[in-house]
Amino acid sequence: MQGKNLSDIIEAYLKKILADDEKVEISRSDIANLFDVVPSQINYVIKTRFTIQNGYTVESKRGGGGYIRIEKVKLLENLDILDTLITAIGDSISQREGKAVIGTLLANELITDNEAELLISATNKHTLSIGNKVFENKIRAKIMISILNDLRYKS
Structure with a gap:
């Protein structure tokens, strides 16, 4: 190993x-x-x-x-899990934590491999680089929460 x-x-x-x-x-x-x-x-x-x-x-x-x-947990079997994720994200989330959420969405087949790659690119520190890590994490959180809210209505 x-x-x-x-x-x-x-x-x-x-x-x-x-x-x-x-x-x-x-x-x-x-x-x-x-x-x-x-x-x-x-x-x-x-x-x-x-x-x-x-x-x-x-x-x-x-x-x-x-x-x-x-x-x-299976995310869509229990919409409370999406709420729990949203609560866990709060108003700030690191790149590593954001990748973990995206990985969970992928593992639960709520997004495709391609969508996961796009989300990782859209939320990575280079894309969100504004010279202030606190603001970057806040923007990332808003993006992630928006995605989770949209997934509530995915069939």
Whole structure:
């Protein structure tokens, strides 16, 4: 697994489990023991790689008998997910987070490969470069929210 860091390996493992089921319940400590890492490393992977922007919902319960439940969501099966994405974007979104949203739209077949490439080009930092990262992220958020609102009415 040359070129992959431990977070990538843990992410790949969890996604492999999710390939068999749309929802998985795991023990943070069991996964940490499996990879010989501290539980906070598992938290980091889940917090950064299994976000609503990436097409996942996460629920967790801490303490004895605690668990982490990760679920792959289908966007159009539940329009509340589009609302959740819009809320998560808020009034600002980074290029990396924007790409994650576009990847989720593509994975859920709400946009085509060509549309995804166009959206990435339209929202990349070079296109939106106005010398102020705060404004660039705000413009990107407006574009992404507009796209998500339009997808509500896609049949």
